[in-house]
Amino acid sequence: MPHVVAAGSGFRQYTDGAAEFDVEAVTVRRLIAELDRRFPGFGEHVARRMAIAIDGEIHQDADDAPLDADSEVYLIPRIGGG
Amino acid sequence: MTDVLERPDAKLDLKVVGTRPVRPDGADKVTGRATFGADLAMPGQLVGKIKRSPHAHARILSIDTRKARALAGVKAVVTAADFPDLASEEYEAGESASNLRDISLNCMARGKALYDGHAVAAVAATSAAIADQALGLIEVKYEVLPHVIDVEAAMAADAPLLDPGLFTQGLEAKPDKPSNIAQRNQLLRGDLKAGFAAADVTLERRYTTAAVHQGYIEPHATVAAFGADGQCQVWSSSQGQFMVRTYCAKLLGLESSDVRVTPAEIGGGFGGKTTVYLEPVALALSRQAGAPVKMVMTREEVFRATGPTSGAVIEVKLGAKADGTLTAADVVLKYQAGAFAGSPVGAGSMTALACYDVPNFRITGYDVVTNSPKVAAYRAPGAPIAAFAIECAVDELAPKLGLDPLALRMKNAVRDGVKAAYGPTFRNIGYVETLESIQNHPHYRAPLGPNQGRGVAVGFWFNVGGESTAAVNIGEDGTATVITGNPDIGGSRVSMAMMAAEVLGLPIERVRPVVADTASIGFSMLTGGSRTTFATGMAVTQAAQKVVADLKRRAAQIWEVPIKQVDWLGGAAVCLDPAKTCPDLTLAALAARSARTGGPIGAQVSLTAQGAGPGFGAHICDVEVDPETGHVTILRYTAAQDVGRAIHPSYVEGQIQGGVAQGIGWALNEEYVFDAAGRMENAGFLDYRVPVASDLPMIEAIIIEVANPRHPFGAKGVGEVPIVPPLAAVANAVSAAIGVRMTDLPLSPPKVRAAIDAR
Numbered sequence: 001m002p003h004v005v006a007a008g009s010g011f012r013q014y015t016d017g018a019a020e021f022d023v024e025a026v027t028v029r030r031l032i033a034e035l036d037r038r039f040p041g042f043g044e045h046v047a048r049r050m051a052i053a054i055d056g057e058i059h060q061d062a063d064d065a066p067l068d069a070d071s072e073v074y075l076i077p078r079i080g081g082g
Numbered sequence: 083m084t085d086v087l088e089r090p091d092a093k094l095d096l097k098v099v100g101t102r103p104v105r106p107d108g109a110d111k112v113t114g115r116a117t118f119g120a121d122l123a124m125p126g127q128l129v130g131k132i133k134r135s136p137h138a139h140a141r142i143l144s145i146d147t148r149k150a151r152a153l154a155g156v157k158a159v160v161t162a163a164d165f166p167d168l169a170s171e172e173y174e175a176g177e178s179a180s181n182l183r184d185i186s187l188n189c190m191a192r193g194k195a196l197y198d199g200h201a202v203a204a205v206a207a208t209s210a211a212i213a214d215q216a217l218g219l220i221e222v223k224y225e226v227l228p229h230v231i232d233v234e235a236a237m238a239a240d241a242p243l244l245d246p247g248l249f250t251q252g253l254e255a256k257p258d259k260p261s262n263i264a265q266r267n268q269l270l271r272g273d274l275k276a277g278f279a280a281a282d283v284t285l286e287r288r289y290t291t292a293a294v295h296q297g298y299i300e301p302h303a304t305v306a307a308f309g310a311d312g313q314c315q316v317w318s319s320s321q322g323q324f325m326v327r328t329y330c331a332k333l334l335g336l337e338s339s340d341v342r343v344t345p346a347e348i349g350g351g352f353g354g355k356t357t358v359y360l361e362p363v364a365l366a367l368s369r370q371a372g373a374p375v376k377m378v379m380t381r382e383e384v385f386r387a388t389g390p391t392s393g394a395v396i397e398v399k400l401g402a403k404a405d406g407t408l409t410a411a412d413v414v415l416k417y418q419a420g421a422f423a424g425s426p427v428g429a430g431s432m433t434a435l436a437c438y439d440v441p442n443f444r445i446t447g448y449d450v451v452t453n454s455p456k457v458a459a460y461r462a463p464g465a466p467i468a469a470f471a472i473e474c475a476v477d478e479l480a481p482k483l484g485l486d487p488l489a490l491r492m493k494n495a496v497r498d499g500v501k502a503a504y505g506p507t508f509r510n511i512g513y514v515e516t517l518e519s520i521q522n523h524p525h526y527r528a529p530l531g532p533n534q535g536r537g538v539a540v541g542f543w544f545n546v547g548g549e550s551t552a553a554v555n556i557g558e559d560g561t562a563t564v565i566t567g568n569p570d571i572g573g574s575r576v577s578m579a580m581m582a583a584e585v586l587g588l589p590i591e592r593v594r595p596v597v598a599d600t601a602s603i604g605f606s607m608l609t610g611g612s613r614t615t616f617a618t619g620m621a622v623t624q625a626a627q628k629v630v631a632d633l634k635r636r637a638a639q640i641w642e643v644p645i646k647q648v649d650w651l652g653g654a655a656v657c658l659d660p661a662k663t664c665p666d667l668t669l670a671a672l673a674a675r676s677a678r679t680g681g682p683i684g685a686q687v688s689l690t691a692q693g694a695g696p697g698f699g700a701h702i703c704d705v706e707v708d709p710e711t712g713h714v715t716i717l718r719y720t721a722a723q724d725v726g727r728a729i730h731p732s733y734v735e736g737q738i739q740g741g742v743a744q745g746i747g748w749a750l751n752e753e754y755v756f757d758a759a760g761r762m763e764n765a766g767f768l769d770y771r772v773p774v775a776s777d778l779p780m781i782e783a784i785i786i787e788v789a790n791p792r793h794p795f796g797a798k799g800v801g802e803v804p805i806v807p808p809l810a811a812v813a814n815a816v817s818a819a820i821g822v823r824m825t826d827l828p829l830s831p832p833k834v835r836a837a838i839d840a841r
Binding site: 012017031045056058061072074076077078 | 175177209251252254255265267268270296352353354356361385428429431432459460461462463473504505506507508509543544545546547548549612613690692693694707799800802
């Protein structure tokens with residue numbers, strides 16, 4: 001199952017300090033739902049405030065993006081620009 | 083829909099992409115015909131003006147508008163009481179979620195004025211003179227409060243609090259006392275203690291940067307008309323008409339479909355026009371007055387009340403082995419947010435070490451509210467500040483290791499397969515190629531004269547994709563119109579037309595790009611984050627591909643052959659069936675028969691673009707310092723950048739040159755100067771010195787093309803990266819020229835002269 005690493009510290013209030021998770025999920029949508037089930041409010045935080053890097057490629061608002069069992073998944077703060 | 087695109091073929095035979103056609107908006111802009119925000123006028127329009135706080139921090143005890151309302155010619159007066167008192171809510175409108183209450187309070191103060199220039203009331207009158215007189219008649223009673231602007235002073239336990247309800251987020255334990263520190267974030271990797279223990283050389287430095295403004299030449303301007311039936315129209319200069327629509331609707335309690343926003347031409351934004359200041363106020367005034375209201379900021383208002391970027395303090399400790407391998411980094415970033423939380427320290431933290439493969443690090447960022455204008459995005463928000471510190475520290479570390487500064491960077495450079503400091507593994511990046519181009523450039527080995535110095539620096543930005551919509555419509559004569567919802571800041575119109583022309587097989591002159599209002603095209607995120615050519619270009623390309631598919635279907639229908647027997651080559655349908663002799667059907671021929679083959683020809687695509695490839699830049703700067711005055715002259719500047727593929731190389735070069743110019747200003751002269759009462763002392767271009775053409779040499783831009791496999795033509799973003807390295811490149815050059823390490827920006831003549839005197 002994908003191993004998920006959350007970068008930074010702004011989310012830790014939801015996760016009791018945890019920053020790495022093994023999550024059985026085949027899409028970003030299911031990943032967010034599972035994170036929210038484990039840590040209420042965390043999924044919403046991820047959906048609104050974080051980007052998801054899958055195998056090195058940063059995704060924002062990509063609920064349907066597929067996850068493989070060996071996908072490298074990083075949750076990072078959302079990125080804007082100037 | 084989410085994009086699914088094939089990897090671009092490195093051998094693409096491109097006819098239009100990569101060439102340098104004249105931009106379709108060029109003639110209008112150089113002849114003065116283009117309509118910018120302040121150019122629009124409506125019949126019966128009123129003049130709107132804003133009354134601003136003269137205090138950096140004050141409680142608003144009362145606002146008496148009676149005398150102003152009684153003045154002949156005054157048609158409306160609004161205060162915060164005329165806006166909904168919004169709850170604190172994160173809402174996506176620009177590029178990412180913003181707090182609607184903060185945006186509302188920034189447009190019009192409620193209860194407290196949080197910085198010099200904060201709006202407290204507004205009037206609409208039949209003339210500017212009457213509006214000015216009315217502002218003077220509005221009586222505001224304040225209780226002046228202690229203020230704090232310096233970022234470290236604001237972090238102190240005994241600092242005046244801007245918001246007693248603000249508690250620091252991101253700490254292990256929830257704090258029991260409020261603070262001006264809105265958030266602390268931290269990135270960690272490896273074992274910091276062991277990393278420094280393994281180092282043969284360490285370097286520890288503290289750096290400061292001043293708050294600087296984006297410095298767009300065009301002030302904020304809008305005309306707003308609130309119809310009697312609740313239908314609203316807004317014309318304004320911004321980086322995103324849909325952003326303006328959403329914020330106006332939310333801040334005034336309207337349906338977004340009742341707000342139609344038309345984008346004016348934009349005279350520069352650089353991130354500073356990714357939020358609203360005037361538009362909701364103009365609508366509120368128009369609603370009360372029953373007439374259109376035009377508002378145009380003065381330059382002084384732009385400086386005092388719109389977003390600069392953060393002033394900052396950065397502490398850096400680096401450790402390296404004798405061979406130059408970096409073993410550890412400890413970085414602390416303290417960024418001013420201005421009056422409301424939300425500095426770019428998060429991005430600063432993520433980008434600080436993005437160019438380096440460091441096994442052990444700790445990056446700690448503090449987002450700190452201060453009694454200064456709320457910061458707004460500014461090209462690669464947060465990254466130039468962090469890069470200034472890191473690149474100066476690396477530059478100083480190199481001679482201690484006996485290494486050339488570029489060799490030290492190359493030794494520790496990130497490559498494909500290396501994990502970025504912010505987590506994910508890099509793929510398809512062109513950083514090493516960019517560094518090599520600078521290493522091998524004659525500039526790097528050119529001789530220097532007395533009082534001259536050379537500096538190098540590198541920089542990184544993520545680039546983003548996001549939501550975009552584009553439509554491609556074919557006219558009856560076979561010409562094409564490309565419609566998007568992104569204001570053209572850096573030449574995106576022509577880039578959109580070029581990508582459509584490439585797919586359609588048309589000459590660029592037969593494709594007309596249009597930037598449409600919010601009622602005429604589907605949603606697009608704003609123009610910013612180096613996303614438009616990538617993301618909206620993707621939508622344009624896919625829309626053009628759909629048109630081509632439809633044209634092939636129509637040709638197959640006419641020829642009575644299966645569609646697989648039709649190809650699209652050079653702007654015409656070609657019959658592949660060897661049994662038939664069919665003359666090619668050009669786009670014009672097919673357009674002329676459109677009524678009989680299915681009706682008008684056109685397609686629209688809406689998508690959320692993913693896979694924006696990260697960008698890297700490497701810069702060389704030569705300076706000469708006048709030892710008598712401390713004045714710095716930029717002698718020569720070379721900037722290389724991986725852009726994926728340059729759709730229009732001239733505008734890619736323009737982006738690189740523009741970013742460098744702004745970075746040079748940031749490094750040498752620009753800063754917000756406040757008096758003891760917290761009032762800005764240099765709110766004008768005479769005293770806030772941006773570089774002008776005569777200050778700068780020709781900036782040589784080198785385009786590196788390591789294609790992005792997620793874009794149909796291989797494009798990555800361009801506009802953010804070039805402002806990241808210049809602060810450090812200039813500082814490193816000045817330090818080399820005078821033999822004194824300069825750590826505090828700006829490097830203005832008095833500061834440089836003082837450093838020379840003290841050596």
